[in-house]
Amino acid sequence: xxxxSKYKICGxxxxxxxxxxxxxxxxxxxxxxxxxxxxxxxxxxALRLSKSAVRRNLRRLERAGAIxxxxxxxxxxxxxxNKYIVK
Numbered sequence: 001x002x003x004x005s006k007y008k009i010c011g012x013x014x015x016x017x018x019x020x021x022x023x024x025x026x027x028x029x030x031x032x033x034x035x036x037x038x039x040x041x042x043x044x045x046a047l048r049l050s051k052s053a054v055r056r057n058l059r060r061l062e063r064a065g066a067i068x069x070x071x072x073x074x075x076x077x078x079x080x081x082n083k084y085i086v087k
Contacts, residue, residue: 013066019057021047023066023086030086037072039081058084 006027010020025047030036043054061067068085 009066013061014064015060015066016057018049018053019060019064022049022054022057023061026067026084027086030084034086035083036086037081037083 006024010023010027013020013023015023022043025043026036026038027034029038040051040054040058043049044051047054058067058069062069066087068087070083070085072080072083074080
């Protein structure tokens with residue numbers, strides 16, 4: 001992907017400006033296959049957004065088809081940070 005293509009894709013995603021900012025952040029730090037495991041609290045701190053705003057915009061991005069959200073769990077069954085796949 002060239003430098004500008006991620007911005008073109010971001011411009012086509014039907015979401016809020018905050019959602020686009022969140023998409024760009026995930027896209028920037030995602031690995032080679034577009035995967036990232038990151039706690040929502042870390043996203044909140046990095047973007048200076050409330051947890052509800054981050055959660056709401058992640059759901060919007062998922063509904064728009066821009067990301068996939070995969071819940072992950074610890075070996076004892078407790079919740080771990082979600083895995084996000086940026087498309």
